[in-house]
Amino acid sequence: MFNRRKFLKASALSTALLAVNKNSFANDIQKSTSIKNQPIVISTWDFGVAANADAWKVLSKNGRALDAVEQGVWVPEADETNQTVGYGGLPDRDGRVTLDACIMDELGNCGAVLALEHIKHPISVARKVMEKTPHVMLAGDGALQFALEQGFKKENLLTPASEKAWKEWLKEAKYNPVMNIENKLYDKAAPQRLPGNQYNHDTIGMIALDAQGNLSGACTTSGMAYKLHGRIGDSPIIGAGLYIDNEIGGATSTGVGEEVVRNVGSFLVVELMRQGYSPEDACKEAVMRIIRKKPETAKNIQVGFLALNKKGEYGAYAIQKGFSYAVCDTKKQDLVIKGKSYY
Ligand code: SD4
Numbered sequence: 160m161f162n163r164r165k166f167l168k169a170s171a172l173s174t175a176l177l178a179v180n181k182n183s184f185a186n187d188i189q190k191s192t193s194i195k196n197q198p199i200v201i202s203t204w205d206f207g208v209a210a211n212a213d214a215w216k217v218l219s220k221n222g223r224a225l226d227a228v229e230q231g232v233w234v235p236e237a238d239e240t241n242q243t244v245g246y247g248g249l250p251d252r253d254g255r256v257t258l259d260a261c262i263m264d265e266l267g268n269c270g271a272v273l274a275l276e277h278i279k280h281p282i283s284v285a286r287k288v289m290e291k292t293p294h295v296m297l298a299g300d301g302a303l304q305f306a307l308e309q310g311f312k313k314e315n316l317l318t319p320a321s322e323k324a325w326k327e328w329l330k331e332a333k334y335n336p337v338m339n340i341e342n343k344l345y346d347k348a349a350p351q352r353l354p355g356n357q358y359n360h361d362t363i364g365m366i367a368l369d370a371q372g373n374l375s376g377a378c379t380t381s382g383m384a385y386k387l388h389g390r391i392g393d394s395p396i397i398g399a400g401l402y403i404d405n406e407i408g409g410a411t412s413t414g415v416g417e418e419v420v421r422n423v424g425s426f427l428v429v430e431l432m433r434q435g436y437s438p439e440d441a442c443k444e445a446v447m448r449i450i451r452k453k454p455e456t457a458k459n460i461q462v463g464f465l466a467l468n469k470k471g472e473y474g475a476y477a478i479q480k481g482f483s484y485a486v487c488d489t490k491k492q493d494l495v496i497k498g499k500s501y502y
Contacts, residue, residue: 237280406433422452
């Protein structure tokens with residue numbers, strides 16, 4: 160029979176245990192941060208290597224993690240051969256390149272732009288939203304107007320290669336937004352994204368820990384190719400595509416954003432690390448939530464999480480095989496790791 164006193168005693172005990180766990184993790188962190196911090200930067204996909212290298216230029220000079228992540232993700236944003244981030248990104252179904260990005264610092268400040276057009280570096284506009292306005296997010300025309308007021312240049316972001324791919328798609332115009340070619344199902348749907356093309360991957364999410372022991376993160380993407388105009392994924396949503404808590408760690412995601420938003424994925428990963436999960440286990444549990452809720456959907460989509468904790472430990476987990484991430488620290492500058500996956 161249900162015994163209220165026993166129940167209260169048991170829940171008080173588990174709260175106490177939780178408090179002990181939490182404190183021991185906090186103590187561990189304190190110990191590790193009292194040692195001089197080793198900077199580290201991690202980011203999604205193989206193209207993260209080049210992005211990390213630029214972030215490292217900041218971190219290796221004792222620079223701030225926030226500057227490192229902004230500078231790092233500029234690399235894929237400016238790379239026209241990368242058709243999933245920034246300039247050269249594949250357009251929406253109306254042929255418009257709309258970009259999503261967000262940034263978060265060690266103080267919990269954050270900024271984001273949603274469906275921003277014509278600006279090559281949406282991450283820097285997101286940073287301006289964070290630093291120059293009392294707001295967190297600006298969308299569409301308002302985001303563009305703000306960017307122009309801040310001195311950003313208006314550019315055409317649709318490159319001939321992306322325009323050609325879109326026109327190919329228009330022939331059938333089948334509304335089957337494609338993402339993550341490592342899932343074979345998408346090879347047929349997106350023949351321009353064939354394996355072997357090192358730039359055929361998606362969003363860049365980057366997290367850095369600087370020599371002062373502070374964390375920051377950035378996430379930037381052109382989103383789903385041929386999406387409905389105005390569709391927003393997880394990438395510019397704080398808590399979904401990116402989350403940083405300077406006491407615990409940071410997380411970011413890539414893949415089908417709708418499932419990440421439904422589960423507030425990156426926030427979940429950070430909260431699991433707060434409970435004592437390792438970065439990889441936290442990412443795995445966040446992936447398992449998606450799989451448990453929608454096992455049939457999950458079979459055919461990719462979602463990957465990547466996390467870094469305050470001690471500089473990192474890990475990742477994805478639904479499908481093929482998710483990779485790049486790591487750069489004092490020991491190795493161009494490490495690419497294949498993330499573990501459920502399938
Ligand atoms: C989105 N999560 O727009 C992004 C796209 C992505 O790997 O990350 N693809 O839903």
